Amino acid sequence: MTDIVLNIDGKEVTAAAGATVLDAARQAGIHIPTLCHFEKLEAYGGCRLCMVESESRGKTSYVVSCLYPVENGLVVRTRSAKVDKIRRLIIEELMAHAPEAPELVALAREYGADKDRFEKEPIYCILCGLCERYCAEVKQKNAIGFVGNGPEREISFVPEIAAKECNDCKECFPLCPTSYLQAAFVLVESLTFAPAAAEPVAAQG
Amino acid sequence: MPKLESVAALESLRSDILARRDATRPCIAVCAGAACDGLDSITVATAFKSEIAKQGLEGKVDLRVTGCHGYCEKGPNVVVGPKDVCYFEVTPEDVPGIVSATLKGEVFEERVYKDPQTGAKAVHMDEVPFYKHQTRLLIGDNPKIDPMKIEDYIAIDGYAALAKALSTMTPDEVLNEVKKANLRGRGGGGFPAGSKWETTKNAPEKTKYVIVNGHEGESAAFMDRAMLTGNPHKVIEGLIIGAYAIGAQQGFIYTRHDAPRLVEHLKAAMAQAEEYGFMGENILGSGFSCNVELHFDVGIFVSGESSGLMRSIEGNAPEPRPKYIRTSVSGIWDKPSNLNNVETWANVPQIITRGADWFTSIGSERSKGTKLVSLSGNVVNSGIVEVPMGTPLRTLIFDIGGGVRDGKSLKAIHFGGAMGGSIPADQIDAKLDFDEMSKLGAPIGAGGLLVMDEDTDMVEVARYLLDFLVKESCGKCVPCREGMYQMLKILTNITEGKGKTSDLDRLGDLMEVTSAASLCALGKTASDPLKSMMRYFKDEYETRIATGGGAGSQAI
Ligand SMILES: Cc1cc2nc3c(=O)[nH]c(=O)nc-3n(C[C@H](O)[C@H](O)[C@H](O)COP(=O)(O)O)c2cc1C
Ligand code: SF4
Ligand code: FES
Numbered sequence: 001m002t003d004i005v006l007n008i009d010g011k012e013v014t015a016a017a018g019a020t021v022l023d024a025a026r027q028a029g030i031h032i033p034t035l036c037h038f039e040k041l042e043a044y045g046g047c048r049l050c051m052v053e054s055e056s057r058g059k060t061s062y063v064v065s066c067l068y069p070v071e072n073g074l075v076v077r078t079r080s081a082k083v084d085k086i087r088r089l090i091i092e093e094l095m096a097h098a099p100e101a102p103e104l105v106a107l108a109r110e111y112g113a114d115k116d117r118f119e120k121e122p123i124y125c126i127l128c129g130l131c132e133r134y135c136a137e138v139k140q141k142n143a144i145g146f147v148g149n150g151p152e153r154e155i156s157f158v159p160e161i162a163a164k165e166c167n168d169c170k171e172c173f174p175l176c177p178t179s180y181l182q183a184a185f186v187l188v189e190s191l192t193f194a195p196a197a198a199e200p201v202a203a204q205g
Numbered sequence: 206m207p208k209l210e211s212v213a214a215l216e217s218l219r220s221d222i223l224a225r226r227d228a229t230r231p232c233i234a235v236c237a238g239a240a241c242d243g244l245d246s247i248t249v250a251t252a253f254k255s256e257i258a259k260q261g262l263e264g265k266v267d268l269r270v271t272g273c274h275g276y277c278e279k280g281p282n283v284v285v286g287p288k289d290v291c292y293f294e295v296t297p298e299d300v301p302g303i304v305s306a307t308l309k310g311e312v313f314e315e316r317v318y319k320d321p322q323t324g325a326k327a328v329h330m331d332e333v334p335f336y337k338h339q340t341r342l343l344i345g346d347n348p349k350i351d352p353m354k355i356e357d358y359i360a361i362d363g364y365a366a367l368a369k370a371l372s373t374m375t376p377d378e379v380l381n382e383v384k385k386a387n388l389r390g391r392g393g394g395g396f397p398a399g400s401k402w403e404t405t406k407n408a409p410e411k412t413k414y415v416i417v418n419g420h421e422g423e424s425a426a427f428m429d430r431a432m433l434t435g436n437p438h439k440v441i442e443g444l445i446i447g448a449y450a451i452g453a454q455q456g457f458i459y460t461r462h463d464a465p466r467l468v469e470h471l472k473a474a475m476a477q478a479e480e481y482g483f484m485g486e487n488i489l490g491s492g493f494s495c496n497v498e499l500h501f502d503v504g505i506f507v508s509g510e511s512s513g514l515m516r517s518i519e520g521n522a523p524e525p526r527p528k529y530i531r532t533s534v535s536g537i538w539d540k541p542s543n544l545n546n547v548e549t550w551a552n553v554p555q556i557i558t559r560g561a562d563w564f565t566s567i568g569s570e571r572s573k574g575t576k577l578v579s580l581s582g583n584v585v586n587s588g589i590v591e592v593p594m595g596t597p598l599r600t601l602i603f604d605i606g607g608g609v610r611d612g613k614s615l616k617a618i619h620f621g622g623a624m625g626g627s628i629p630a631d632q633i634d635a636k637l638d639f640d641e642m643s644k645l646g647a648p649i650g651a652g653g654l655l656v657m658d659e660d661t662d663m664v665e666v667a668r669y670l671l672d673f674l675v676k677e678s679c680g681k682c683v684p685c686r687e688g689m690y691q692m693l694k695i696l697t698n699i700t701e702g703k704g705k706t707s708d709l710d711r712l713g714d715l716m717e718v719t720s721a722a723s724l725c726a727l728g729k730t731a732s733d734p735l736k737s738m739m740r741y742f743k744d745e746y747e748t749r750i751a752t753g754g755g756a757g758s759q760a761i
Contacts, residue, residue, distance in 0.1 A: 046681050047682070048722045049683075051722055067529060069529060085714070093687035094687070096691075126683070127683075151686055
């Protein structure tokens with residue numbers, strides 16, 4: 001496949017066709033912040049922190065670099081007033097839930113985010129989906145899933161699977177950008193309430 | 206009924222049906238659309254049935270139970286053909302009177318339309334103010350059809366467009382006609398249907414799909430349901446014509462699981478269309494085949510969004526897909542998939558029958574044809590309305606809608622539900638046009654129009670719409686999930702008299718980032734109502750924050 005040439009932050013960058021802007025930037029040593037991205041997993045596009053400004057055929061738009069495919073002649077700016085504003089607000093929104101998460105604290109410093117801009121409702125999980133996708137895509141166990149829509153969304157272990165699989169694995173814990181205690185807590189909770197392995201599992205309504 | 210093997214067989218069936226019917230015989234059409242059904246119009250229909258039996262009138266007077274007539278405000282609706290005498294708010298007690306009057310060629314005066322001010326009566330459909338300013342190309346067939354009977358549809362030239370396309374036009378000719386007609390999508394975006402069809406047609410994959418979006422999640426929008434329930438064959442016919450043009454072998458109809466009558470009618474219509482040979486293998490002996498499957502939504506708004514809908518048809522949760530690649534190229538199971546709204550598909554047969562030149566003679570410069578609008582809120586006549594694109598809002602709200610309820614004055618007009626916007630009363634002469642309404646900040650969306658009177662609290666309107674939408678976000682991406690949640694909290698505080706001066710600044714940032722950074726169109730447009738508020742009603746917000754409450758009255 002022919003290589004693609006694009007411009008990131010004024011630098012000419014070459015990337016394979018089909019690569020994303022994030023891949024291309026990382027290869028060229030240009031940093032773009034991410035929270036829901038992990039090389040071993042399919043790109044997700046949930047946290048939106050990796051947004052960049054892109055210019056193609058005279059049109060400026062804001063795209064998530066973890067998903068946006070490289071194209072010839074594309075001009076990318078990884079920082080701009082608007083990009084920074086988007087990132088700052090996203091960090092502020094997440095800090096309402098996980099004010100002490102080290103990754104967020106560091107990002108807040110870099111982007112001048114005010115951790116107190118929105119009323120605190122600590123739930124620790126920022127729903128990046130890393131654990132859920134790791135379990136599904138890499139381990140293929142589907143022991144974790146999302147339940148609920150909108151702000152009600154939360155991660156949840158499937159007790160019947162978790163009771164069998166999680167104890168010896170726990171590979172998802174270090175992926176958690178906030179604190180894996182939360183994941184562990186949810187796990188313990190699910191196991192406590194899980195039916196004993198020998199008993200038949202009641203059908204879920 | 207044996208399958209129709211040719212266009213000639215269809216035409217001969219049509220002649221048979223018409224020969225068996227007497228066009229001069231009175232036909233009583235009782236509306237069983239959602240609103241009339243809710244008013245128990247079925248008891249009215251039953252009363253007509255027994256009255257006809259009692260008087261031994263079978264064969265002299267026909268009875269038909271139909272989909273929505275449109276004038277929902279005045280249901281149960283009854284229309285007596287062939288002269289289309291309209292009766293409103295009909296009760297079972299009125300039935301003997303209507304039947305006797307009909308037999309004598311007279312009118313049952315008690316239930317005809319009376320002008321609320323002058324008392325002047327209007328008897329026929331084309332004299333009733335609600336109807337006479339409309340151009341009912343799509344919804345107008347509803348009173349003429351029992352949706353459970355394919356013969357009723359065939360009797361009014363049903364499937365003639367499909368026959369014409371298959372027997373006299375190439376797929377490219379069909380596509381070009383739709384492109385020339387400049388048919389724009391009725392589901393919200395106004396995207397040209399022809400170019401979307403072309404993209405799917407030209408995509409390299411051989412397997413292609415066509416899909417009807419009948420999810421209709423927009424609040425205060427009921428016209429897709431009225432079309433699909435009242436005239437399912439028109440949508441099926443449009444879909445098969447589209448499949449032929451695009452080269453798709455498989456169609457899907459995706460619709461609401463929670464509308465029993467819709468489901469019943471659609472299932473029956475699909476079975477009949479298959480039995481008669483309008484869908485399935487070798488349609489009308491043309492060699493073209495297209496199967497259609499029915500799928501139901503999972504009761505969440507975002508399942509109406511194109512990529513969410515396609516995930517749902519695949520059997521997954523309807524989470525929008527973050528691909529920078531269009532579903533028309535890579536949709537269901539990564540195959541090219543052309544999705545159009547119910548009303549978009551319903552327009553296709555008439556474009557083929559009457560031609561693109563006829564179609565483009567209706568409407569405004571860049572928005573062609575008619576548009577179905579659900580009229581509701583503080584308006585005298587709520588219902589489903591169909592007018593040419595470009596019709597001034599004044600005609601919709603005052604001439605058709607009868608103006609604002611209870612003699613109050615108009616404050617604002619809201620279009621497009623929770624992803625739309627509100628404009629002030631002084632924009633009443635704006636035209637119902639995709640581009641003009643978008644520029645004003647109240648995009649037509651699917652066509653839900655809410656009339657808001659002088660007592661409406663514009664902070665509460667935005668709060669109410671966000672409260673609806675926040676629960677409908679799938680929660681996948683941060684700016685939508687968190688952004689809406691924070692906006693809702695701020696608006697709630699303002700309505701409770703706890704607003705702060707910094708709130709408008711925070712709202713400004715939240716609106717900007719939510720629309721710029723969200724993954725799908727739900728998040729991208731979630732702050733549109735609030736944006737329109739900041740454009741036209743900002744002073745109301747400032748006053749509310751400054752005076753700390755003084756909560757107004759109702760939302761909508
Ligand atoms: C959150 C969301 C909900 C939607 N719901 C519907 C719907 O209920 N019906 C519909 O036709 N289009 C809906 N759409 C628009 C569809 O994504 C799509 O654009 C449309 O069905 C295409 O048909 P058209 O081009 O004929 O308008 C929705 C879009 C979004 C973002
Ligand atoms: S914008 Fe909202 S509905 Fe769309 S993917 Fe993001 S969270 Fe889900
Ligand atoms: S890393 Fe791209 S959206 Fe999270």
